[in-house]
Amino acid sequence: MLFGLKSTVYMVKVSYQQKPYRKIMMESYGADVYASPSNQTESGRAILKEDPNNSGSLGIAISEAVEDALNHEDANYGIGSVFNHVLLHQTVVGLETKKQLEIAGDYPDVIYGCIGGGSSFSGLFWPFYYDKVIKKAPKNVRFIATEATACPKVTKGEYTFDHGDTAKLTPLVPMHTIGHDFIPAPIHAGGLRYHGIAPTISRLATAKQLETRAYNQIEVFDAAKLFIQTEGIIPAPEPAHAIKGAIDEALRCKETGEEKVILFLLCGHGYFDMQAYDDYLNGKLLPYEYPAKKVEESMKKLRNLYPWLDEVKKKYI
Ligand SMILES: Cc1ncc(COP(=O)(O)O)c(C=O)c1O
Numbered sequence: 082m083l084f085g086l087k088s089t090v091y092m093v094k095v096s097y098q099q100k101p102y103r104k105i106m107m108e109s110y111g112a113d114v115y116a117s118p119s120n121q122t123e124s125g126r127a128i129l130k131e132d133p134n135n136s137g138s139l140g141i142a143i144s145e146a147v148e149d150a151l152n153h154e155d156a157n158y159g160i161g162s163v164f165n166h167v168l169l170h171q172t173v174v175g176l177e178t179k180k181q182l183e184i185a186g187d188y189p190d191v192i193y194g195c196i197g198g199g200s201s202f203s204g205l206f207w208p209f210y211y212d213k214v215i216k217k218a219p220k221n222v223r224f225i226a227t228e229a230t231a232c233p234k235v236t237k238g239e240y241t242f243d244h245g246d247t248a249k250l251t252p253l254v255p256m257h258t259i260g261h262d263f264i265p266a267p268i269h270a271g272g273l274r275y276h277g278i279a280p281t282i283s284r285l286a287t288a289k290q291l292e293t294r295a296y297n298q299i300e301v302f303d304a305a306k307l308f309i310q311t312e313g314i315i316p317a318p319e320p321a322h323a324i325k326g327a328i329d330e331a332l333r334c335k336e337t338g339e340e341k342v343i344l345f346l347l348c349g350h351g352y353f354d355m356q357a358y359d360d361y362l363n364g365k366l367l368p369y370e371y372p373a374k375k376v377e378e379s380m381k382k383l384r385n386l387y388p389w390l391d392e393v394k395k396k397y398i
Contacts (some may be wrong), residue, residue, distance in 0.1 A: 082111045089156070091117040091125075091145040095138035096271040102353045122147050124248040138269075139275040140261050144248035157210040162198025162246060163254070163279050171204025172228075178344065179208050188219050189219050189344035191302040191330060195322040196226045196235070196293075197272040199279030201348040202323075208292070224291045226282060227322040228271045229301075231266045231369035234259050235293040239380050241394050243276070243385075253295075255398055256283045259371065260379025267296050269357035270318035272349075296325050297368035302361040304328050305351070318357055319351035 085298075090112050097104055097116040104114050117137045118125040124144040128135050135141075150158035160167060181205055182188060192209060196384030212218035228235060235257045245251040245256035256277045265274035287293040298318070304325035305316050316324060327345040334341050351358065360366050 089146075089149060090114045091119065091121075091141050091142040091149070093139060093263075093271060093274070094135070095267045097138075099267070099356055100271070100353050106353075115145075117145050119145060121145065122148045122152075123251070126393060128247075136264070136267060137347065138243070138247060138264050140247035141264065142244035145247060146248055146329050147250045148248070158329055162200040162275070163256075163277065165279075165281065167198075167200045168203040168207070168279055168281065172207050174201070174204045174346070175206060175208035178205060181345075182344075187342050189222055190220055190341040191217040191223045191225060191229060191343055193225050193323040193326040193330070193343070195270075195273060195284060195319045195346070195348065196228050196278060197275050198277070199282040199321065201346055202226055203279060203281060205344075205346045206291075208286075221285055223272075224285070225326055226286070226291055226293045227326045228293060228295050229268055229270050229322065229369075230295045230297045231268045232259065232263070232274045232276070233295045233371055234278050235282065236295045237371065237373055237376055238276075239376070240287060241380070241383070242390060242398075243383060245277060249282045254280060256280050257286070258379075260383065260393060262379055262382065266367075266371070268318075268369055269354060269360070269366070270298065270301070270322065271318075273322065288336055294326055296322055297370065298366050299361075299368045301325050302358075302366060306357075306361075314347070315351040315354075316347055317351045317354055320346060320348045321351075323347075341376040351392070353377045 090107055092114055094116040107114050115121055118128040118135050118141050120126055122145045147158050150156045192206045195204050196202050209222050227351040238257040240257050244261040245254055247261050254301045258277045260276055263276035287295060301321045305321035307325050309315050323345040327343050330343050342361055362375040
């Protein structure tokens with residue numbers, strides 16, 4: 082509003098319902114917020130016609146936003162993750178972290194972050210990865226991406242070409258995917274429920290420059306609770322995955338007697354996630370695991386859609 086720009090937000094329906102205060106915050110700033118799938122777009126209407134109770138996905142919300150931008154001369158679509166320009170502008174976080182560690186006279190042995198599309202974690206680790214590539218890193222620093230077992234794109238997905246959105250309006254992208262038709266379970270880490278990932282994360286994971294771990298939401302909230310009660314900060318469910326990784330690493334070090342500098346990204350507070358904490362405290366969370374069989378089905382559909390996929394994959398990936 083400060084720059085005279087109006088915004089329209091397509092918010093995944095389950096998040097719209099689970100996190101009403103996020104919606105109200107965006108509306109207070111002047112945005113129009115629609116629960117996606119919505120009746121505003123062809124893609125939304127087609128999905129609702131087939132399944133009126135569809136709870137939405139980031140892939141569907143992207144389709145609606147892209148379609149809205151295509152149909153309005155005065156609108157542009159702003160992507161919030163996955164692509165290099167978004168990851169690059171987040172590196173301000175990693176650059177600042179390096180400076181702070183320099184002041185402390187330290188350097189990380191291992192870096193943890195959560196991955197939805199991969200932007201916040203890349204923003205943190207890229208400056209340290211650069212040190213490694215130019216052989217200026219004082220330690221053999223490791224990078225560990227954490228994801229949800231309910232949306233295990235890197236740990237269980239296939240590295241191939243897939244669309245970034247459900248209606249296939251976006252180009253094919255080389256990335257790990259569990260399928261553009263993925264409909265997530267209603268876990269509370271809404272930001273990690275994306276079927277694909279930044280192509281750079283996929284490249285680095287395949288080259289074994291980056292490791293991945295998947296956690297279910299119960300073990301993640303157990304870690305968040307310990308963090309809250311020791312640090313006094315309430316994390317969002319997304320970074321609680323990185324906290325789980327960091328705590329496990331610290332416990333391992335405690336056992337082996339190793340001394341390690343463990344860096345993790347606290348990429349969001351959880352003050353709008355009180356429903357999630359309430360569900361956790363009252364034992365209502367389920368430890369969702371996305372079945373490998375479902376990934377196989379989606380990959381089969383993708384190959385039927387693009388019979389030349391394997392040939393292209395062999396050539397470029
Ligand atoms: C708090 C928070 N952390 C992480 C993410 C994941 O996105 P990315 O991997 O692009 O950082 C999201 C996405 O919405 C988020 O809301």
